[in-house]
Amino acid sequence: MSEIIQKVKQNFTLCHELGHFILKHEGNYFTESIDNQENLLEREANIFSAVLLMPDVVLLSKIYYSCETFQQVQESLEVSKQALFFRLLDLLREYCSDKESEIKQAIDAYIDGQNSSILLLFQNIKEQIIEEFNQYKPSxxxxxxxxxxxxxxxxxxxxxxxxxxxxxxxxxxxxxxxxxxxxxxxxxxxxxxxxxxxxxxxxxxxxxxxxxxxx
Structure with missing residues (x-):
């Protein structure tokens, strides 16, 4: 178990630091968790890391099309429970900005093993996610x-x-x-x-x- 936790932290940290580099942040902004949301630069690097480890289209595929549980998604992507929670929160807020309370309830239910609410949210946004993904596919x-x-x-x-x-x-x-x-x-x-x-x-x-x- 400790090895898995260590690998999850390592994956996030590497992507986080890569985010600082690509986003051209100056100085040393090292962090090992996504708890620190106060610093804007840390927040940007955290978002970069989360999107890199958990792309929109991958989450759509695993949650909506494959009907994987929260734990299955977490384990297959080798991320922490907290990282996946916040990633889903950011993703669904981006596409469903007017459904804040519904989003939180759906994610909480999904963590508890009930996926009907989150499937409905993905049903409403799946075409947008696929369309955006196709725009970034290489020629x-x-x-x-x-x-x-x-x-x-x-x-x-x-x-x-x-x-x-x-x-x-x-x-x-x-x-x-x-x-x-x-x-x-x-x-x-x-x-x-x-x-x-x-x-x-x-x-x-x-x-x-x-x-x-x-x-």
């Missing part, structure tokens, strides 16, 4: 680049956008190690992109031709 070009950085090789089977030759140039912009090409056979074709530092031109072509045969 498909960046998704392709990220995938190639992990695997070294991707094709138009997973990313149909590669079939548009205009995207080839965009993919190679600021990524001198990436190359794109096309293979075709019997009316079928595959466009592929690869990291030349991980695959030679010949090896990448063979991988693409193999996938083409399997189509």
């Amino acid at each position: 498909r070009i960046n998704q392709i680049k990220q995938a190639v950085s992990k695997t070294g090789f991707e094709t138009s089977q997973d990313f149909p956008e590669l079939l548009n030759q205009k995207n080839w140039k965009k993919i190679k912009e600021n990524s001198i190690n990436l190359k794109t090409w096309l293979v075709y056979n019997k009316g079928k074709s595959i466009v592929y992109v690869w990291d030349k530092e991980k695959f030679s031109d010949e090896a990448a072509k063979k991988k693409a031709e193999l996938q083409l045969l399997l189509m």
Whole structure:
């Protein structure tokens, strides 16, 4: 139990300090809990840490779609009970500013194992959360680049956008190690992109031709 508590504190502290850095706070604002809400800079860093550890869309998924209990969410995200309580309070206040008493009652009930009230609140705001999440998703070009950085090789089977030759140039912009090409056979074709530092031109072509045969 002590190890779990220590890890929870460590996770929060690391994210909290990262918040100070990214938010360009000056000086030493070290803290280990979210109890200290008096200092504005501490409050900002605490919010940053809470959002980083418990994003809106993750809470929506776990609470609304997966119907996880308060304890299950707390344990899976490795946060303290108090941190999750205040995170839910801030999140629901943001989207339901006119339902202060209802929000507190719903969270208290959720902690006690009754989720009907909090599910109703999430039901009313889920579309907003999903819409905002989609706005921050990386572009498909960046998704392709990220995938190639992990695997070294991707094709138009997973990313149909590669079939548009205009995207080839965009993919190679600021990524001198990436190359794109096309293979075709019997009316079928595959466009592929690869990291030349991980695959030679010949090896990448063979991988693409193999996938083409399997189509």
